[in-house]
Amino acid sequence: xxxxxxxxxxxxxxxxxxIGRAISTSSRQVWIGLDxxxxxxxxxxxxxxxxxxxxxxLADLLGVGQPTASHLTDKLVQAGFVVRxxxxxxxxxxxxxxxxxxxxxxxxxxxxxxxxxQRWLAQLDDTALAALQLxxxxxxxxxxxxxxxxxx
Numbered sequence: 001x002x003x004x005x006x007x008x009x010x011x012x013x014x015x016x017x018x019i020g021r022a023i024s025t026s027s028r029q030v031w032i033g034l035d036x037x038x039x040x041x042x043x044x045x046x047x048x049x050x051x052x053x054x055x056x057x058l059a060d061l062l063g064v065g066q067p068t069a070s071h072l073t074d075k076l077v078q079a080g081f082v083v084r085x086x087x088x089x090x091x092x093x094x095x096x097x098x099x100x101x102x103x104x105x106x107x108x109x110x111x112x113x114x115x116x117x118q119r120w121l122a123q124l125d126d127t128a129l130a131a132l133q134l135x136x137x138x139x140x141x142x143x144x145x146x147x148x149x150x151x152x
């Protein structure tokens with residue numbers, strides 16, 4: 001039984017990789033044009049996903065020391081993607097959170113991934129589209145069940 005599924009699974013993975021390459025190709029110039037380090041991008045994505053965080057907690061999530069997280073935050077504040085705010089619970093703490101420009105950047109990057117998909121999905125006939133929906137929903141359910149919970 002498992003041996004019969006291997007060619008199907010392999011074909012699905014190849015198709016998934018081809019889609020990923022096509023999306024990457026269509027958005028490469030925007031990514032190349034970003035003047036951000038990988039650590040800065042990780043910081044921006046973390047703040048987008050989790051929300052405002054004290055620098056110490058941001059450091060823990062990024063797996064870096066607090067001085068590194070503070071330096072990353074400073075650079076992103078200078079670039080206009082992050083703002084420092086006072087913690088409403090403990091005014092002695094400073095929180096890092098995305099500015100409107102930071103939110104806009106992440107949403108633009110995510111939209112770049114969905115635009116080609118929308119064009120490609122529009123080209124599928126109803127039968128293929130329904131089959132894809134069924135399969136992707138099933139896969140999404142498995143992925144959600146295995147996904148680690150969001151840090152708080």
